[in-house]
Amino acid sequence: MSLTCLVKVAGSRWKVEETFQTEKGLAGLDEHQVRRYPSWVRWVTLAMLAHAFLAVLRADEHVNASEPEDLIPLSCNEIQRLFLTLIVQPVHATAHRLSWSDWRRRHQARARACHYRRQAATI
Structure with a gap:
C-alpha cells in the first residue's frame, strides 16, 4: 500500500x-x-x-448566497436553531426570530473579519 x-x-x-x-x-x-x-x-x-x-x-x-456582505451564510447550527424556533417551538414572532438570526450572523461576520485582520497583521 x-x-x-x-x-x-x-x-x-x-x-x-x-x-x-x-x-x-x-x-x-x-x-x-x-x-x-x-x-x-x-x-x-x-x-x-x-x-x-x-x-x-x-x-x-x-x-x-444572496445575503448582504455583512452576513455570513447560514450554517447547519443556525438552520437548526431557526427550524426549532420557527416551526417546532414558535414562542416569539417570526420577525423577532429572523432579526435575531440576522444579528447573530452579522456579529459572526464582524468577528471573522476582525480575526482575519489580526491574523494578517501578525504574519
Missing part, C-alpha cells in the same frame, strides 16, 4: 469522525437508549436524515 493511499484513508477517517460529532450535536444521534437493534436502526436513520436535511439546506444557502 502506498503512502498516498494511507494518507487518503486516514483523511477520510477524520471526515467520518467530524460527521458523527456534528450529528451528535445537531441531530441527536447520541440521545437514544439502545434496547433493541430495530429501534436503534430507526433512530440512527432519522438522525442521519435530519443531518442530511441540514447539510442540503446549508449547501443550497452557500450556492445561492
Whole structure:
C-alpha cells in the first residue's frame, strides 16, 4: 500500500469522525437508549436524515448566497436553531426570530473579519 493511499484513508477517517460529532450535536444521534437493534436502526436513520436535511439546506444557502456582505451564510447550527424556533417551538414572532438570526450572523461576520485582520497583521 502506498503512502498516498494511507494518507487518503486516514483523511477520510477524520471526515467520518467530524460527521458523527456534528450529528451528535445537531441531530441527536447520541440521545437514544439502545434496547433493541430495530429501534436503534430507526433512530440512527432519522438522525442521519435530519443531518442530511441540514447539510442540503446549508449547501443550497452557500450556492445561492444572496445575503448582504455583512452576513455570513447560514450554517447547519443556525438552520437548526431557526427550524426549532420557527416551526417546532414558535414562542416569539417570526420577525423577532429572523432579526435575531440576522444579528447573530452579522456579529459572526464582524468577528471573522476582525480575526482575519489580526491574523494578517501578525504574519
